[in-house]
Amino acid sequence: MPSREDVSYFGAGPAPLPTSVLEEASKVLLNYNDMGIGIAEISHRSPEANKVLADTKHALISLLDIPEDYEILFLQGGGSGEFSAAVYHMVSIWVEKCRKRLETEIEQEVATKRLRKKVMEGLKLDYLVTGSWSLKASQEAARLVGAEHVNIALDARKDNDGKFGKIPAEDQWSLTPTKREDGQGPAMVYYCDNETVDGVEFPSFPASLESKSENDDRLVVADMSSNFISRKVDVRKYAVIFGGAQKNIGNTGITIIILRKSLLPPQSELASPQLLRSLGLPIGPVVLDWPTIAKNNSLYNTLPIFDVWVAGRVMQGLNNTYQAKKILGQEGISQKKSDMIYGVLDKYPNVYKVVPDKSVRSRMNICVRIHGADPEKEKEFLDGASKSNLLGLKGHRSVGGVRVSNYNAVPIPAVEKLTEYLESYARKSANT
Known part of the structure; x- marks a missing residue:
């Protein structure tokens, strides 16, 4: 059974959350602010709840x-x-x-x-x-x-x-x-x-x-x-x-x-x-x-x-991380990650076809077809990714294919692991 650290998750939503927020959440679910009850149990009209909203x-x-x-x-x-x-x-x-x-x-x-x-x-x-x-x-x-x-x-x-x-x-x-x-x-x-x-x-x-x-x-x-x-x-x-x-x-x-x-x-x-x-x-x-x-x-x-508390902790975490840069700090990371993924996909056009036009490519949801949308090849790709603990890559049921959701909580090491797999799969495909 893989641990959380072993898995790189690229699902479109619900999406990954920062591990630090989840670790804190596991504690406040049991006992919030030493109240003896968890945050999911407090009244939504209590002073504590109002402070969560304000924060x-x-x-x-x-x-x-x-x-x-x-x-x-x-x-x-x-x-x-x-x-x-x-x-x-x-x-x-x-x-x-x-x-x-x-x-x-x-x-x-x-x-x-x-x-x-x-x-x-x-x-x-x-x-x-x-x-x-x-x-x-x-x-x-x-x-x-x-x-x-x-x-x-x-x-x-x-x-x-x-x-x-x-x-x-x-x-x-x-x-x-x-x-x-x-x-x-x-x-x-x-x-x-x-x-x-x-x-x-x-x-x-x-x-x-x-x-x-x-x-x-x-x-x-x-x-x-x-x-x-x-x-x-x-x-x-x-x-x-x-x-x-x-x-x-x-x-x-x-x-x-x-x-x-x-x-x-x-x-x-x-x-x-x-x-x-x-x-x-x-x-x-x-x-x-x-x-x-x-x-x-x-x-x-x-x-x-x-x-609301989870959302607040996620956003405050970004404020703490990027300080004066604020959201521009996260924007730089999001762009870096998407550039890494698109860079490999564009390197192997005979294997990967990015669905949208280059002028409107999403940084968040990277939609790809494998080998001209060959269903067997796409299944092979997804099976291989799953074996490497690269999860959540299946495209939306309405369009199929592969979708990499590159949300904020996806860390750079996970993207590096994905790009290594993309490289490996493309090279292997070229030799078969």
Whole structure:
């Protein structure tokens, strides 16, 4: 039976966690702060739990330099839950802005009729579909508000023979204009920064989503579940950032959201449930309602405090390791590891084919086919890796192949071990 030190794990999620955090976790699960009970047993409304929340927020703020005008929320439902929450919240803001503008122009009864017409004709949510997760997000939006309100501003498959793997040039995107006759642009622009299944990552924030002026501000919502805290992010460019914890941040159980306070009451007014119902628009469950979660300091319902604690310890560990460099320190390590892996893969093009285009290769999820996607050869590769205690390399069930998930907690020695195997397998293949 191999020990933890013997195994190098590259699973896509739940992902590896720092051994030091797990060792500390094993102690606090039994006895937290000499209380005689474990952290998973304390009340989520206790002073101890509130301190865990505060410490975790502080660690994230410090790591990413999050501005004071942003709120941090912890809730459940995973990234998939936020596919829905983003729609509920951003549509509600859009409708209320539209209603207020109309009521200043015309009497209320006429305004209500005009509002229905504007919702039917003008409500748009823009989606950049670059992989499986952004596709699922767009499908959820269509399910909630109707496909007629979802603008697929980019479907990357159209530029790549029906498969994901490229991001077309921005001048090919069909974003909803922000300056229209009705004075309102899209309710949001949504994209997934790193596609776990397809190995596609945006190299940087899209230039076409940059705010040109105060009246031309696209409300950008980004799913960063699989590359969160792996590189520097200019938080101010986003209205909302969210991520499930189970990749780089912690164990499965919580979702972290960073959003502008201006999107929350009292700075931003939301359409009433009665109005949304009258317009045929959905009303979200309260456990996904950002204003409710924010008002209750993420404690509206029972939050898994242990999961928050793990995330906090992981992020504080990065702060302690990189000091003044903060997230830039981890960004350098992430890039170094991915360069090591891609370097070997590119060295043997007859054996390994990296799936996505070089311009959008993910640093986190490296998707590869072996010998032209030969199923027997890929099984042989995976079996050999398993015998070398290189685990979690099987590609997503929807696409197959091999996937190396290079998350923060994967140490450089594990990557070195993997590259040695890649070299060995390629040389052996060349001689057979």
